[in-house]
Amino acid sequence: MGRLRRSRAHHARRDVHRAARTRVRTRDLDQIQLIDLDPKNRAALEAQPIDFDRPGLAQHYCVECAKYYETDNALKSHWKSKVHKRRLKELKEPAYTIEESERAAGLGRESKRPTTATIPGADSDAIMA
DSSP: OOOOOOOOSOTTOHHHHHHHHHHTOOOOHHHIIIIITSHHHHHHHHTOOOOTTSGGGGOSEETTTTEEOSSHHHHHHHHTSHHHHHHHHHHHSOOOOHHHHHHHTTOSGGGOOOSSOOOTTSOHHHHHO
């Protein structure tokens, strides 16, 4: 008897991977910039009341990364990490506005064409005929 070849089917792992992708999803950068980094909201997030459902009773929260940590030492080591520094660098760039997103989707002013096409060096009467 030789060795049996492994089946190449996915064995219903797709749903597990899909759930793992969405489980660890954090807040988007524009949400953090516009809401969380506001001084009033930041102070409220850093001094949260005790919540038994959150890691570390919601007492150790990184506002820039929107993550809870178990201990104060874990939070301090996170502040020194490459992941946190990368997030700080991403947050320095301004957030996209609604107008920029509409222009990227082709809904801005640049996409509207004039009603009559003008070709340089040609008569407008010749174009209409």
